[in-house]
Amino acid sequence: MKRYEALAHDIAESIRAGVLRPGDRLASVRHTSASRGVSPSTVFQAYYLLEARGLVQARERSGYYVAPHAQQVPPEPEAASQPQEGSVPVDVSALVFEILDASMTREVVPFGSAFPSPLLFPLARLGQSLAASAQALDPWSTVDDLTPGNAALRRQIALRYLAAGMPMSVDDIVVTNGALEALNLCLSVVTRPGDTVLVEAPAFYGALQALERQGLSAVEVPTHPREGMDLAALEQAIARHRPKACWLMSNFQNPLGSLMPEERKRALVELLARHQLPLIEDDVYAELYFGDKRPPPAKAFDSQGLVLHCSSFSKSLAPGWRIGWAAPGRYAQAVARAKLMSTLATAVPTQMALARYLERGGFDKHLRKLRQALAQQQTQFMQALGRHFPPGTRATRPAGGYFLWVELPLQVDALALHRQVLAQGISIAPGPIFSPSRAFAHCIRLNYGHAWNTRSEAALATLGRLVHEAM
Amino acid sequence: MKRYEALAHDIAESIRAGVLRPGDRLASVRHTSASRGVSPSTVFQAYYLLEARGLVQARERSGYYVAPHAQQVPPEPEAASQPQEGSVPVDVSALVFEILDASMTREVVPFGSAFPSPLLFPLARLGQSLAASAQALDPWSTVDDLTPGNAALRRQIALRYLAAGMPMSVDDIVVTNGALEALNLCLSVVTRPGDTVLVEAPAFYGALQALERQGLSAVEVPTHPREGMDLAALEQAIARHRPKACWLMSNFQNPLGSLMPEERKRALVELLARHQLPLIEDDVYAELYFGDKRPPPAKAFDSQGLVLHCSSFSKSLAPGWRIGWAAPGRYAQAVARAKLMSTLATAVPTQMALARYLERGGFDKHLRKLRQALAQQQTQFMQALGRHFPPGTRATRPAGGYFLWVELPLQVDALALHRQVLAQGISIAPGPIFSPSRAFAHCIRLNYGHAWNTRSEAALATLGRLVHEAM
Structure with missing residues (x-):
């Protein structure tokens, strides 16, 4: 945990314990800086994080105050899954x-x-970019820009890696039909049917379906709702099951929302390198951070080309365009060939238009707005959770993305709850779809990626009432 | 063989045998109609087909004459593969x-x-369509138009099936990332690793790669360069190998260019239905016919939903857009789900733009021009083959598409020839890549889908010279 995160955590605990109450003023930045022995910018970052999480509010020229509903927000789950x-x-x-x-x-x-809501994306500007690049199309690009992909787009992707401190060649990148294709292709080049793959518990159901499709077995590794995969358990699982790959999301994991701390990412990559085990890293939410900078992926610590990093523009810029990519390290050629054999290529016009949009700037400005909107929606969602859900509910408070994970009281059956609320016109993602052993029977994943309004308030109230009744 | 095809075949044989010589005038339509006992329109169709194949030329108000190089065109291969x-x-x-x-x-x-050459496609009009539909985008289409695909586009595809006499529901169609994805998905839902699939000999290498990727075995079925797969041999192979599927192209097969006669397609489907064996039909070249109407696919004779018909716009309209589809009969839901698990969806903007282009008309006009260009290029290519290739060469004369298959004298090694000509800046597709048993060592597939010019003439002369030297 970084210093500002530790500070934010301590203050959040004080609020939860009732030491700090709604309306209380936080100590000034100068005072806290002196008393904690940290820099003023660290304190600012901590306060900003608390604000993003809806626990405190800034009042102009006056300082930070504990938010009205801060205490009611459900506490975070504490333990790694078993x-x-x-x-x-x-x-x-x-x-x-x-x-x-x-x-x-x-x-x-x-x-x-x-x-997330498609209204959060710059669809008009993307449309202009599509129009302009369609008019300027070089006919031969319909052949040249097939797999591994449009060179200008791969260069833009490489530039973003560079900006994140990860120099990469244009040739290291394979453009795919969304991140899901990238993940499937990467999985296919490091496994054969019957092999075993390590996954988080809980894990993104798309990962589990990819395993199923390719005839693989899964071993679930305990995963902490704030810290990510448990590395000691991971090492044991490697020794016991001789897996062929590990698959995880180190940034804003789906469904937990967990952000693996940097030092744990480094340790993860070192551990896997000792066993020469490939890591398939799904990093589609990384750009949706609420903190001060993009969290590095595990790939940032990979010196051996063993991390197959997969991402896309679907969650950050262009939903429905189906443009993702893999940076598969030593497996780059194998991934490109697997793609040539399965879907041949990714659509050329959208690749060109995306390259053009990125070249002309504006992506980072869009991302700032998007992050701010998501952080604010999380706050509203968390506060409504606090209003409507019974005691005994715990909810993660992700520092990015648009999912949170709710642990309901143990006696609640999330699958039954799903059927009940669906009859009322509300969808939830029940815990068992995130586990090959159908665990997490009392957990649900909720999406806060849509604007908060009276309809969502009413829906969450209904959901909370049904949870009450199920207890 | 239809009546006009039989007539054309007889005339072509007379030319080849020297009975009719370059410059000779063909009998008038009226005369031939009377002497053969066929309708004048049948004679016209036969003459048109001979013209498309470069064997005869029309002179205005004078009739049809044997073309100057008609005799030199290599004869067609006669026997099915073994x-x-x-x-x-x-x-x-x-x-x-x-x-x-x-x-x-x-x-x-x-x-x-x-x-084929990208210059043959209406890229400017497609660009306009892309621009217009990008500007008119409904943000929610980025979610609604994912798998099974944009409803307007699926409706346009269904309308084309209807026009070809194959009524189909919009729900029978799954939009895919090109035909190759459609084929891979269809294969994945009817087989498990280790299963056996029947393929043509020779077969499209993409089909073979799909089998390889999915851990399948192939049985090669004898296939005739004009008539397609040998049905007696097919039935024996079914009895002997208990395959889980058959995969073929009934229209303008890649690499042979063969067009399976209608009655054989019907018999094929009946045979497979008796064995309840799914047929994966790759039909991407059907719109590129040189005759008078689109040849029906085997799917047209399928009453049991056992034919998984796959096609795309990549070869007929929009290269590089990667929009294909499957009409998988009883397997439609399984194919949609396999797609959700592998690539999730096909890009929305290109689907919308293609639907718009098709709605506004012009596709058929474009196709007429495209077919004419390809037929003309085939003629030029065939004549150049005749000029530059040694006796003993045989070449198919496809009635559509842009590939032809050349059987060189037996002692020529096509793989060695490939390496030799590549050093001279010329590519060819050697026979062994079309066969899991690496057969067809003396055969090559040639692409005539690019405008004929002095560069192609020189390249074909070089190729012919190297074939001569290899004998």
Whole structure:
């Protein structure tokens, strides 16, 4: 944990314990800086983080105050998960599709959705970019820009890696049909059917479906809602199960929202390198940080080309464009070839338009607005959770992304709850779809990526009432 | 064989045998109609087909004359292939990539290319369509138009099926990232690793790579360069190998260019239905017919939903857009789900733009021009083949598409020839990449989908000279 995070954590605990109460003024930056022996900028960062989490509010020329509902926000879950030991063949798809199919209409309140609101994206500017690049198309680009992808776009992606301190060649990058294709291709080049792959508990259901599709088994590794995968447990699992790969999200994990601390990412990569185990890293939410800078992925600590880093523009810029990429290290050629054999290539016009948009600037400005909107929506969501959910509820407070993970009282059955609320026009993502062993029966993932309004308030009230009744 | 095809075939034989010589006038339509007992329109169709094949030329108000080089055009191969019996695990990728990688630059004369010239496509109008639909984007389409795909586009595709006499529901269609994804998904839902699939001999290498990627074995079925897959041999292979699927192209097969006659397509579908064996039909070249109407696919005769029909706009309208589709019959939901698990969806802006282009008309006009250009290029190519290639060469004369298959004298080694000509800046597709048993050592596939010019003439002369030297 960084210094500003530790400070923010301490203040949040004081609020939760009632030492600091709604309306109380926080100590001044100068005072806190002196008393904690940290720089004023560290204190500012801590206060900013608390503000982003909805616990404090700034009043102009007056300082920071504990927010009215700060105490009511549910506490965070504390312990790492305790998944079932042993390797299980993955068979989650039927359940996942049952749940996703049921909630795929515009009429449903999308707490269970995997997508943020499309209204958060610069669709008009992207449209202009598409129009302009379509008019300027070189006919031969329809052949030249196939796999591994449009060179200008790969250069823009490489530039963003460079800005994040990760120099990379244009040739290290393979453009894909969204991050999901990148992840599937990476998985296919490091495993064979019947192999075992390590995943987080809970894990993104898309990862589990990819394992299922490729005939793989999963071993669930205990994962902490703030710290990410448990490295000691990971090492044991490697020794016991001889897996062929590990798959995880180190930044704003789906569904937990957890952000693995930097030093743990480094230790993770070193551990895997000792075992020469490839890491497939799904990093699609990294740009949606609420803090001061993009958290590095595990890939940043990879000196051996063992980390297959996958990301996309679907969550940060261009939903529905299906443009993602893999930076697969030593497996780059194998991934490009797997793509040539499965989908051949990614659409050229959208690749060109995205390259043009990125070249002309404005992406970072858009991202700042997007992050601010998501952070604010999280605050509103958390406060409403506090208003409507019963004691015994715990919720993660992610420092980025648009998902949070809610642990309901143990007796609540999330699958039954899903069916109940769906009948009321509300979707949720129940815990068991995030686990090959169908664990997390009392947990749900909620999406706060849509503007908060009276409809969402009413829906969350209904959800809270049904949770009460299920207890 | 239809009546006009039979007539054309007889006339072509007379030319080849020297009975009719360059400059000779064909009998008048009226005379031939009377003497053969066929309708005048049948005679017109036959003459048109001969013209498309470069064997005759029309002179205004005078009639049809045997073309100057008609006799020199190499004869067609006559016999079905005699592939190795038995099932082989597929392992062709390394060879395919070695050959494709080497020839993927603009500098190489693209006789080995899989793509026609991008200059043949209405890229400017497509660009306008992209611009207009990008400006009119409904933000929610970025969620609504994911798999199974944009409803307006699927409706346009369904309308084209209807026009071809194949009524189909919008829900029967799954939009994919090109036909290759459609084919891979269809294959994945009807097989498991280790299964056996029947393929043509020779077969499209992309099909073989898909089999390899999915851990399948192939059985090669004898295939005739004009008539397509041998049905008696197919039935034996089914009995002997208990395959889980058959994969073929009934229209303008890649690499042969063969067009399976309608009655054989019907018999094929009936045969497979008796064995309840799914047929994966790759039909990407069907719109590129030189005759009078789109040849029906095998799918047209499918009453049981056992034919998984796959096609795309990549070869007929929008190269590089990567928009294909599957009409997978009874497997439609399974294919949609497989796609959700592998690439999630196809890009929304290009789907919308293509729907808009199709709605506004002009596709058929473009297709007429495209077919005419390809037919003319085939003529030029065939005549140059006749000028430059040694006796003993045989070449298919496809009635559509842009590939032809050349059987060189037996002692020529096509792989060695590929390496030799590549050093001269010319690519070819050698026979062994079309066979899991590496057969067709003396055959090559040539692409005539690019405008004929002095550069192609010189390249074909070089190729012919090297064939001579290899004998």
